Amino acid sequence: MSEQSETEQSLDEINKSLYSEGMTDGLPVIPPTDERVEEMLRGIDRPRDDVVARLGNNENALTVETLAANAVMAGCLPTYMPVLEAGVRALADPDSNSIQFSVSTGSWAYQWIVNGPVREKLDIESSSGAFGPSFHANQTIARALGMAYRNTAKIYPGEKDMGVMGNPAKFYMLAGENEEASPWEPYHVTHGYDADDSTISLAGPNSWVQWLPSENEGEHVLRGMIRNTPESMRASSGEDLNATITHVINPYNADELAKADLSKDQIKSYLVENSDMRTEGRPVLLEDEQLFEDTDIHLKQVSQYQDNNSVKIATIGGSGAFNAIIGMSIGGPVTKQIQFPDNWASLVEEYEFDRNWYPEEGFYE
Numbered sequence: 001m002s003e004q005s006e007t008e009q010s011l012d013e014i015n016k017s018l019y020s021e022g023m024t025d026g027l028p029v030i031p032p033t034d035e036r037v038e039e040m041l042r043g044i045d046r047p048r049d050d051v052v053a054r055l056g057n058n059e060n061a062l063t064v065e066t067l068a069a070n071a072v073m074a075g076c077l078p079t080y081m082p083v084l085e086a087g088v089r090a091l092a093d094p095d096s097n098s099i100q101f102s103v104s105t106g107s108w109a110y111q112w113i114v115n116g117p118v119r120e121k122l123d124i125e126s127s128s129g130a131f132g133p134s135f136h137a138n139q140t141i142a143r144a145l146g147m148a149y150r151n152t153a154k155i156y157p158g159e160k161d162m163g164v165m166g167n168p169a170k171f172y173m174l175a176g177e178n179e180e181a182s183p184w185e186p187y188h189v190t191h192g193y194d195a196d197d198s199t200i201s202l203a204g205p206n207s208w209v210q211w212l213p214s215e216n217e218g219e220h221v222l223r224g225m226i227r228n229t230p231e232s233m234r235a236s237s238g239e240d241l242n243a244t245i246t247h248v249i250n251p252y253n254a255d256e257l258a259k260a261d262l263s264k265d266q267i268k269s270y271l272v273e274n275s276d277m278r279t280e281g282r283p284v285l286l287e288d289e290q291l292f293e294d295t296d297i298h299l300k301q302v303s304q305y306q307d308n309n310s311v312k313i314a315t316i317g318g319s320g321a322f323n324a325i326i327g328m329s330i331g332g333p334v335t336k337q338i339q340f341p342d343n344w345a346s347l348v349e350e351y352e353f354d355r356n357w358y359p360e361e362g363f364y365e
Contacts, residue, residue: 011031014031015028015029015031018031018073022151022154022156023073023147023151024073024147025143025146025147025150025170025171027171029073029074029075030072030073030074030075031072031073032068032069032070032072032073033072036072037065037068037069037072039078040068040069040071040072040076040078040081041064041065041068041078041081042078042341042343042347043077043078043079043080043081043082043341043347044064044068044081044082044085044341045341045342046064046085047064048063048064048065048068049063049064049065050063050064051063052064052067052085052088052089052092053088053089053091053092054092055088055091055092055098055099055148055149055152055153056099056102056149056152056153056154056155057099057153058153058154060152060153060154061152062088062148062152064085066148066151066152067081067084067085067088067144067148068081070144070147070148070151071084071140071144071148073144073147074140074141074143074144074147075136075139075140075143076140076141076144077136077137077140077351078347078351079121079122079344079347079348079351080122080137080140080141080144081341082118082338082339082340082341082344083114083118083122083141083200083338084141084144084145084148085338085339086199086200086336086337086338086339087112087141087145087200087202087336088145088148088149089336090200090201090202090332090334090335090336091110091145091149091202093202093332093334093336095242095331095332095334096202096204096331096332096333096334097204097242097330097331097332098110098149098202098204098331099153100204100330100331101204101206101329101330101331102149102150102153102155102160102161103155103160103161103162104162104163104330105162105163105164106163106164106206106330107163107164107165107166107167107206108163108167108204108205108206108329108330109167109169109170109173109204109205109206110142110145110146110149110169110170110173110202110204111169111173111174111202111203111204111205111246111326111329111333112141112142112145112173112174112175112200112201112202113174113175113176113177113187113200113201113314113316113333114126114174114175114176114177114198114199114200114201115176115177115179115186115187115188115189115193115197115198115199115200115201116186116188116193116195116196116197116198116199116338117196117198118198118338119176119177119179119198121348122137122348123135123136123137123355124137124138124141124174124175124176125137125138125175125176126175126176126177126178126179126316127178127181127317127318128317128318128319128320129318130175130176130178130316130317130318131173131174131175131316131324138172138174138175138176139171139172139174140172141172141174142171142172142173142174143171143172146170146171146172167206169205169208175316176316177314177315177316178251178315178316178317178318179315181251181254181315182251182254182315183254183255183257183258183315184254184258184263184264184313184315185264187201187312187313187314187335188201188335190264190313191333191335192335193335193337197337197338198337198338198340199335199336199337199338200335200336200338201332201333201334201335201336202331202332202333202334202335202336203244203246203312203326203329203331203332203333204329204330204331204332205246205326205327205328205329206327206328207230207232207233207326207327207328208324208325208326209228209229209230209324209325209326210322210323210324211224211228211322211323211324211325212224212321212322212323213253213321213323216252216253216256216321217256217260218256218257218259218260218262219260221249221253221256221257221323222257222262222267222270222271224323225247225267225271225323225325226271226274226275226304228325229245229275229304229325229327230325231277231304232328233245233304233325233327233328234304234328235304235305235306235310235311235327235328236305236306236307236310237306237307237309237310242309242310242329242330242331242332243310243327243328243329243330244309244310244311244312244327244328244329244332244333245305245310245311245312245325245326245327245328245329246312246313246314246325246326246327246329246333247267247271247311247312247313247314247323247324247325247326248314248315248316248317248323248324248325248326249313249314249315249316249323250315250316250317250318250320250321250322250323251315251317251318252319252320252321253321253323254315264313265308267311267313268305268308268311268313269308271304271305271311272303272305272306272307272308272310272311273303275303275304275305276302276303276304277302277303277304312333
């Protein structure tokens with residue numbers, strides 16, 4: 001935290017100091033003054049010196065107060081603290097494998113999906129542009145969790161974070177699920193929670209593909225899910241390492257799949273049963289088969305998805321027919337329930353605000 005007030009130290013000086021100490025993500029931050037951190041702590045019912053989790057290979061302690069300081073720097077509101085606390089617990093869960101996708105050369109990111117009533121309370125976007133810029137809660141919550149992990153585990157590029165290319169999704173990759181527009185049970189219900197629970201789910205993908213079905217009927221959507229999944233995305237589940245792929249389906253195409261009487265499990269089974277790749281220890285193009293006709297090499301088929309558990313499905317987005325394939329994730333997904341403080345309702349009311357983004361009728365007349 002910054003002991004000096006902003007009148008004693010300029011905003012530029014504070015940002016320069018925090019950046020030089022490796023405590024930012026490269027973007028300007030809000031100085032974590034004692035006053036701001038104290039206000040942030042109103043959003044959680046735990047003592048400031050409680051250890052929320054231990055992160056990284058050295059299991060460095062992240063306290064409630066330190067989490068609040070990172071939340072201030074990222075631009076969060078106090079009402080976001082329960083989501084942040086649950087997100088940190090997800091990062092600390094061994095099943096998330098967060099240390100691996102934080103330091104690997106593969107440039108993995110943090111993928112967050114939020115479910116339940118908390119989405120509406122905090123204005124977490126789940127419709128048009130949900131994974132993109134513009135939405136305060138989506139961006140700042142993801143940013144705070146990334147900075148909290150980085151600052152606690154002491155992960156710096158070229159030292160511990162060995163991502164060859166880096167990944168812009170590490171700034172923020174968070175969306176709510178569009179439960180109201182989905183024909184299926186919500187993502188968190190699929191993973192064992194009640195519909196009225198509020199949760200946050202973490203995975204660690206390194207790639208993102210957007211695609212458009214050739215036609216919008218369910219059959220063409222299913223085929224597109226397979227055809228547009230890159231060969232480099234291989235999904236499996238097991239005790240040693242989970243490698244999952246998340247298919248994000250827009251509400252329109254989700255309805256088309258539901259009209260074909262397809263449940264999430266049936267879609268997953270279709271992907272598993274129909275995604276065979278012809279290989280010789282590596283992907284081989286069908287037109288290359290002639291190269292092996294006169295050899296002892298026998299082409300075999302390997303499924304791109306090992307089983308249904310390696311496929312995840314969420315309904316996110318607004319109007320339109322574009323879908324996304326996010327993967328592969330080398331950890332999780334893990335889901336944690338969000339716990340709220342006793343003053344939650346009054347705090348939400350205090351910090352509630354409306355978006356007045358769109359001009360009034362007749363503005364352009």
